[in-house]
Amino acid sequence: MFESLSVNEGFRNQIETAFNKGRLSHALIFEGASEEIRLNAAIELSKAILCKEKLKPCGICSSCNKVENLGHPDLHLIKKPADSTMIKVDTVREIRNKALLFPNEGSKSIFIINEAQLMNPSAQNALLKIFEEPQSHVVFILTCPSKSSLLDTVISRATSYSLGEESTKDNSERAQKAKEKANELLLSFIKENELSFMKKTADLQKDKQLLLEVLKQMSPIVRDCVVFQSGSKETVSDYPETAKKLSLALTAKKGIMLFETVSHLIDSAEKSANHNLTLTRLSSKFYDIKTQ
Numbered sequence: 001m002f003e004s005l006s007v008n009e010g011f012r013n014q015i016e017t018a019f020n021k022g023r024l025s026h027a028l029i030f031e032g033a034s035e036e037i038r039l040n041a042a043i044e045l046s047k048a049i050l051c052k053e054k055l056k057p058c059g060i061c062s063s064c065n066k067v068e069n070l071g072h073p074d075l076h077l078i079k080k081p082a083d084s085t086m087i088k089v090d091t092v093r094e095i096r097n098k099a100l101l102f103p104n105e106g107s108k109s110i111f112i113i114n115e116a117q118l119m120n121p122s123a124q125n126a127l128l129k130i131f132e133e134p135q136s137h138v139v140f141i142l143t144c145p146s147k148s149s150l151l152d153t154v155i156s157r158a159t160s161y162s163l164g165e166e167s168t169k170d171n172s173e174r175a176q177k178a179k180e181k182a183n184e185l186l187l188s189f190i191k192e193n194e195l196s197f198m199k200k201t202a203d204l205q206k207d208k209q210l211l212l213e214v215l216k217q218m219s220p221i222v223r224d225c226v227v228f229q230s231g232s233k234e235t236v237s238d239y240p241e242t243a244k245k246l247s248l249a250l251t252a253k254k255g256i257m258l259f260e261t262v263s264h265l266i267d268s269a270e271k272s273a274n275h276n277l278t279l280t281r282l283s284s285k286f287y288d289i290k291t292q
């Protein structure tokens with residue numbers, strides 16, 4: 001579990017032990033690391049809880065796939081509404097109604113409350129009421145930067161796990177790695193065939209976050225390509241030479257198509273949609289544009 005996530009060993013061991021011994025609490029708090037890592041860790045644990053195979057999570061059964069695509073009927077992801085700054089009591093009341101129902105396909109209903117610190121106090125108090133009448137088929141996973149931002153009464157009724165500090169050194173190393181990978185892939189796209197390109201994406205297979213970061217680093221380079229094609233020289237990326245080569249290899253129309261494709265891929269990677277599908281699309285969409 002959690003192989004593809006940069007979480008600390010202690011967290012991994014604690015969760016795996018509790019899970020394997022069937023001692024997982026019905027209310028868990030995941031704190032620390034980054035929002036993305038916390039959410040991915042919650043999704044990964046949900047996969048393990050709902051997986052139908054022996055070695056959980058198998059990552060390939062229909063249940064694991066549905067969780068990965070956030071389409072499992074027993075997985076409920078609660079986020080702050082876009083038009084509000086808080087998760088309010090109405091949302092928690094809806095959760096309560098859903099928690100009373102038995103799961104559809106799995107043995108548990110899982111509620112991930114993403115960035116639970118955004119629940120206002122009355123929402124947290126409503127949640128407490130659900131905690132006080134625990135249903136054996138319900139698991140709550142609350143993610144937050146620090147549990148200290150939650151009410152003490154909520155913390156005392158849940159089991160907290162720390163995913164570790166968000167290391168700035170690791171972050172800058174990763175950012176550099178993502179930058180270089182983005183440049184490497186675009187150079188391969190210019191010079192090589194689809195198979196060679198795909199081989200270069202192999203290290204992104206196991207690392208969801210790296211794929212997203214690489215796509216985000218590609219965006220300014222491809223933008224610069226479009227800039228060159230429009231006759232301007234006002235570049236923003238760290239790899240203007242690659243952008244120049246790209247601008248000469250593609251027509252202006254294809255340059256724009258490539259830019260749009262990268263934006264769409266970032267979107268699907270951010271929504272935590274099917275990781276392998278996003279990766280496959282990266283090659284196929286790119287080379288569709290090239291060979292059009």
Ligand SMILES: [Zn+2]
Pocket residue numbers: 051052053057058059060061062063064
């Ligand atoms: Zn599975």
